[in-house]
Every structure is written in C-alpha cells, then in structure tokens.
Amino acid sequence: MKNTRHDFQNVIDRKGTNCVKWDFFNDDLPMWVADMDFRVAPAIEKAITNRANHPVYGYTIVPDELFDAYINWWDRRYDLKLSREDMAYSIGVMPSISSMIRCLTDEGDKILIQSPVYHVFYYVIEDNNRKVLENELIYKNGEYRIDFDDLDEKLSEVGMMILCNPHNPIGKIWSESDLARIEELCRKHDVILISDEIHCDLTDPGVKYNPFIPEENVVRCLSPSKSFNVAGFQSSIIHTTNSELLERIKTQMHIDNSDSCNVFAASAVIAAYDESEEWLDELREVLFENKGIVRDYLASELPIIRLVECDATYLLWLDCSDLNVSSKVLSEFLRTNQGLFLSAGIDFGENGDGFLRMNIACPQKLLRDGLGRLKAGITALNIIKGSF
Structure with a gap:
C-alpha cells in the first residue's frame, strides 16, 4: 500500500x-x-465549509473565476488553450447532451454511439424521441478497437455522434489517430460530434490523455465531477470553437433551465482545479x-x-x-x-x-x-x- x-x-x-x-x-x-x-x-472541503458559514444560500451567478479555473487547468495539465468566449456553463454533462440533442437534431433522427457504452447515452437519446444507431466496438484478444468501416457507413445516416473519451465502461483512451479519424469522418458526413470527456483526468500514472483539439464540428463536455468526486454539486461546461453552435446550445440550455449554478458549485470547482x-x-x-x-x-x-x-x-x-x-x-x-x-x-x-x-x-x-x-x-x- x-x-x-x-x-x-x-x-x-x-x-x-x-x-x-x-x-x-x-x-x-x-x-x-x-x-x-x-x-x-x-481544499474542496474547506471551500465548501467557508461558503456554508455564510448564512444565506440564494440564487447564484457563475463567476468568471470558475471559467478561469477551467482555462488554467487545461493549459497547465494538457497544454490546451481554451477561451472564455468558447465556453458555456451547465449543471451537468448529461443535461448538456440532452439539450444538444433537442436543439441540434429533430425527433425521429438517429444518433450514433459506440457500444458497449455508458448506458445513460441510450436513455437520453430515446427519451428525447430519437433513435440509437450503434457502431459496435470490436473486441478481440482482450482489447477493443473502433470498426471504422462500419463507422463511415453509419455516419451517413445521422446528424450527431456522441463519443466517450476515455470510454466508459472499457476505460480506453482513444489515440490521437483514432480521434483524428473520427473527426475526419464526422466532417465528411456533416455530423456534429459531442465528446464526453468527464473521466479525462483519471488516467493511470504516467499515461497521457488525448483531448480533442478544438474543431468546428466538435462540442466537448467537461467537468471535475468524476475526477474530484463532486458530482453532487452538479457543475460542468461545454466547449466549442463554433460560435453558431454555442449560441444555439446556450439558448436551449436556458430554455431547459440547465444553465444555473447552485450556491456551492463554483466554490467546489475552483478549489478542485486551483488547489487540488x-x-x-x-x-x-x-x-x-x-x-x-x-x-x-x-x-x-x-x-x-x-x-x-x-x-x-x-x-x-x-x-x-x-x-x-x-x-x-x-x-x-x-x-x-x-x-x-x-x-x-x-x-x-x-x-x-x-x-x-x-x-x-x-x-x-x-x-x-x-x-x-x-x-x-x-x-x-x-x-x-x-x-x-
């Protein structure tokens, strides 16, 4: 031990x-x-205790310091530059994905996922009256890989793909070449790619995580909730360099009331990224x-x-x-x-x-x-x- x-x-x-x-x-x-x-x-426990010591727990704005914490974390940890103008706050990754399904696809549309995959992906697609299309991962000799021929074919049937990276439940970090190929195929078929990266910080020691380099057809979902065990504070962001997509998503999240910040969330996120x-x-x-x-x-x-x-x-x-x-x-x-x-x-x-x-x-x-x-x-x- x-x-x-x-x-x-x-x-x-x-x-x-x-x-x-x-x-x-x-x-x-x-x-x-x-x-x-x-x-x-x-540091998180201290930050939450300090906030709790103030006896009023009313409606709360999302402070700039929260976005700065994300920006500094991704710069320091992954050498990836994020801009405040490319980010929007949400109460969670799955609420964000649900909003994106509603504003970027139509009822009856197919949405592609790569099974076996996080079971809530199925629910959020079907509950929004869309259809699941699976690009099944290939399992051979104890390892998983992507069936790119099948992916190429099926992307022609959808307008959205939801990627999980690192992949839940198999724990695989997709390689840079895998990500580049996925993005290339999505661009070829004019597919919006949603990248759920909620487990990205939880790599084996010495193992490099490969984030999506910002692309116009990619929306990334980020949160400290898994890495720092703060899921109960319900806090995340979306990130995309596509300003048109971002505005559409922000409008839908506001309609869905999923863009508000609870009274403890900012304190938890800032303490996680800045001090933990x-x-x-x-x-x-x-x-x-x-x-x-x-x-x-x-x-x-x-x-x-x-x-x-x-x-x-x-x-x-x-x-x-x-x-x-x-x-x-x-x-x-x-x-x-x-x-x-x-x-x-x-x-x-x-x-x-x-x-x-x-x-x-x-x-x-x-x-x-x-x-x-x-x-x-x-x-x-x-x-x-x-x-x-």
Missing part, C-alpha cells in the same frame, strides 16, 4: 446520507455507480494500485474472469464470458447471494453481455471485500465446478 499525504484508506460510512450508491438500493457493498468512496480533497492537483495525482496512484490488486486476485483466485486492460477511469470491465451466463443473471445473483452490486454489462449494450463493470474507487478494505464476495458468489452459483 503506497504512502500518501491524503487519506484514501479510511472507510467512510455513507449510509443515511441520501446517497445514491449506498442508500438507493441498500446493498451491502455497492460497486456500481460512478462515484468514489474517498473523502474529497481538503496534488490530491488528484495521489488518487491516480491509489486507483492504479487498486487495479493491480484486482488483476492479481483474478489471476490467482478467479482465472475464469479476465480483466480488460485499461488506462483510465476507476471503472473496470470484467470479461465473464467463459461463465456462460448472462450478465444480468450474474449481477442479480451476486446481489442476492452476496450483497455485492456490480453493473451488468448488458446495460451498456447487447455486446456488453458477458461482462460486469466494477467500481474500484474505494479503500482497499472494501475492494478486497468485494473481490471475496465475487469469488464466493460465483462458487455459490456453481458455475465453476471443481475449480476451488
């Missing part, structure tokens, strides 16, 4: 806090929804170590389950296809038999069946408990005969 300045090993009891992860389903050990069981960075970089880098080390624990445990105790190697996010994609049982059945059995909640792969698309998604952003005590429950559950299901 690595030594860190900050506490990533103390188990914090989150039950009874109206917590989606721990209270919504009341499972013994939830390792599904994408938030972390770590205490936030001290060291905490984030320690977190990345912890998550990398946790991933190694999972890899080693599966190899020695559960070799029938394979870890799909990844280089970003705290979400691991587990290949359970050799168990010959649907991911939904397996996930439900683990919950009822062991109190362990892992996401069923089929929730991320039909080609995700046979996989489970595991959230490893937790103290090692909880992680090892989860791995033990996973093994016990599979043993109880009597799928692996004579292996233990």
Whole structure:
C-alpha cells in the first residue's frame, strides 16, 4: 500500500446520507455507480465549509473565476488553450447532451454511439424521441478497437455522434489517430460530434490523455465531477470553437433551465482545479494500485474472469464470458447471494453481455471485500465446478 499525504484508506460510512450508491438500493457493498468512496480533497472541503458559514444560500451567478479555473487547468495539465468566449456553463454533462440533442437534431433522427457504452447515452437519446444507431466496438484478444468501416457507413445516416473519451465502461483512451479519424469522418458526413470527456483526468500514472483539439464540428463536455468526486454539486461546461453552435446550445440550455449554478458549485470547482492537483495525482496512484490488486486476485483466485486492460477511469470491465451466463443473471445473483452490486454489462449494450463493470474507487478494505464476495458468489452459483 503506497504512502500518501491524503487519506484514501479510511472507510467512510455513507449510509443515511441520501446517497445514491449506498442508500438507493441498500446493498451491502455497492460497486456500481460512478462515484468514489474517498473523502474529497481538503481544499474542496474547506471551500465548501467557508461558503456554508455564510448564512444565506440564494440564487447564484457563475463567476468568471470558475471559467478561469477551467482555462488554467487545461493549459497547465494538457497544454490546451481554451477561451472564455468558447465556453458555456451547465449543471451537468448529461443535461448538456440532452439539450444538444433537442436543439441540434429533430425527433425521429438517429444518433450514433459506440457500444458497449455508458448506458445513460441510450436513455437520453430515446427519451428525447430519437433513435440509437450503434457502431459496435470490436473486441478481440482482450482489447477493443473502433470498426471504422462500419463507422463511415453509419455516419451517413445521422446528424450527431456522441463519443466517450476515455470510454466508459472499457476505460480506453482513444489515440490521437483514432480521434483524428473520427473527426475526419464526422466532417465528411456533416455530423456534429459531442465528446464526453468527464473521466479525462483519471488516467493511470504516467499515461497521457488525448483531448480533442478544438474543431468546428466538435462540442466537448467537461467537468471535475468524476475526477474530484463532486458530482453532487452538479457543475460542468461545454466547449466549442463554433460560435453558431454555442449560441444555439446556450439558448436551449436556458430554455431547459440547465444553465444555473447552485450556491456551492463554483466554490467546489475552483478549489478542485486551483488547489487540488496534488490530491488528484495521489488518487491516480491509489486507483492504479487498486487495479493491480484486482488483476492479481483474478489471476490467482478467479482465472475464469479476465480483466480488460485499461488506462483510465476507476471503472473496470470484467470479461465473464467463459461463465456462460448472462450478465444480468450474474449481477442479480451476486446481489442476492452476496450483497455485492456490480453493473451488468448488458446495460451498456447487447455486446456488453458477458461482462460486469466494477467500481474500484474505494479503500482497499472494501475492494478486497468485494473481490471475496465475487469469488464466493460465483462458487455459490456453481458455475465453476471443481475449480476451488
């Protein structure tokens, strides 16, 4: 276990806090929804406490300092220059995408996504009376890649593509050449490309994230919510160098009432980006170590389950296809038999069946408990005969 300045090993009891992860389903050990069981960075906690000490919590404007925090972060961290005039505030990435679907496409239109992918992409498309068109990722020898021939063909049928980078649930950072090819094909077919980059800061130590270099047909969705575990403050931005697109989106977000700022959001974002970089880098080390624990445990105790190697996010994609049982059945059995909640792969698309998604952003005590429950559950299901 690595030594860190900050506490990533103390188990914090989150039950009874109206917590989606721990209270919504009341499972013994939830390792599904994408938030972390770590205490936030001290600077964020201090900033929120300071704001809470002021006894009035009224309507709040979005201060320039919030946009400056994004600009400085992307310049310092990724050597990418953002301009204030190219940004707009939103209460979250998915509300932003929902607004963009409404103002940039028509009902009945097809929108392309790359499955297996974040399940809310399906909901936000279908709930807005649009149709999902899937460019299924190719899985071979434990790795995923893009089927560019299929992508080229299907982009001719849509006006919008939603990209996930790093990709949830497989944890893959798309290469610069992949991104360039995607953008080239979108431009060829006159497709607006929405890039969800919410997990971008959560790379393995020493691994470079490849952001989209601003292009006229690209809208990027950015937020510190995953990186710094501040999703409850509901804060994000969109970024595009296309001023016409930006104005249309801002108008729709205003109509949707998704452009307002809650009283704590700015304090959290500014403290995260301006004062918590060291905490984030320690977190990345912890998550990398946790991933190694999972890899080693599966190899020695559960070799029938394979870890799909990844280089970003705290979400691991587990290949359970050799168990010959649907991911939904397996996930439900683990919950009822062991109190362990892992996401069923089929929730991320039909080609995700046979996989489970595991959230490893937790103290090692909880992680090892989860791995033990996973093994016990599979043993109880009597799928692996004579292996233990």
